[in-house]
Amino acid sequence: MTTPRAGCAIDSQGRITFELPAAPGPGLLLRLRPKKGEPEKTLHVLDLHSVGEGRAQAVLGTDPVLPEGRWDVYLLDGSERTRLRPGPRDLRALVDGHLRERPGPLAVRVPYVTEDGYLAVRTWHRPAHAEAGRVDVTGPALRVAARLHGASLLDGAEVRLRRRGEGTVRTLKPSVGEDGRRFSFTVEDETLEPGVWDMFVRPAPGAPMIRLARLLDDVADRKHVFVYPGATAGNVVVRPYYTVDNDLSLEVTRAG
Structure with a gap:
C-alpha cells in the first residue's frame, strides 16, 4: 500500500492549508508527540473538504493556539489512522518572518519533514x-x-x-x-x-x-x-x- 502524501502551505498569520487526493478519509489528525515513555495526550482533528479536481483540503486556522512541541500528521479513516508523508511545502510566507512585528503572546508554526521522512508541524508558544x-x-x-x-x-x-x-x-x-x-x-x-x-x-x-x-x-x-x-x-x-x-x-x- 502506498503511503499517502499531503502538501501544505502556510500564510503569514500561521494558517496552514493541507492538500491531498480527494476523499481518502474523513479528516486529518494532529498529534502532539509525547515524551519518550509517556502516553499521547493532546490531539487535534481537522475536517477534510473536497475542493474539486480530485483534491481535498483541511485547514488549521490560527485558533486554537497549539501547545509548544512537535505535531505528527495522520490521515483518519474510521478508527484507523495513517501517518502522512510530505508533498510540496510552500513556506515562503515564513522566510522574512523575523522582519515583521509580532504581538505577544507569540504563536509560531513551521511544517517540516521528520528524520524518518514524515510530515510534521513544529510549534512554539511564548508570552514574549x-x-x-x-x-x-x-x-x-x-x-x-x-x-x-x-x-x-x-x-x-x-x-x-x-x-x-x-x-x-x-x-x-x-x-x-x-x-x-x-x-x-x-x-x-x-x-x-x-x-x-x-x-x-x-x-x-x-x-x-x-x-x-x-x-x-x-x-x-x-x-x-x-x-x-x-x-x-x-x-x-x-x-x-x-x-x-x-x-x-x-x-x-x-x-x-
Missing part, C-alpha cells in the same frame, strides 16, 4: 520572545543582535547568561535601539566557567526573563544548520549554538 539575529564571532568577542516581540526594553534592561545546572548568572548591559525593541550585546569574558550558558533578556527590573531564540523563519531545526566558530577569550573558548528547541546558548570549554 527575543528573536536572535546576526551572531558575529571576531577574535575574543562574541556579538549578538536581537529583536524583542511582545515587550519593550526599558531603563534597567539587562541580558543574563545563566549557567545550566548550577544557576550561576552573569549580567550584561545591552545596547538598545531607538524603537525599544532592537538590542545587541557583546560577550567577552574569560572568567566564564566551562559548561553551557543559556541566554535571556530581562526587559525591565523585576520583569520575567525572556529566552533568546531564533523561531521566526522557515527553519524548524537549527541546531545542525547554523554552526558557529568559537571565540577564544583568555583560557576559554566561547561558542554560540542553537539548542534542539532553537534557543540560543553558549558552550564554554577550556582553550586547547
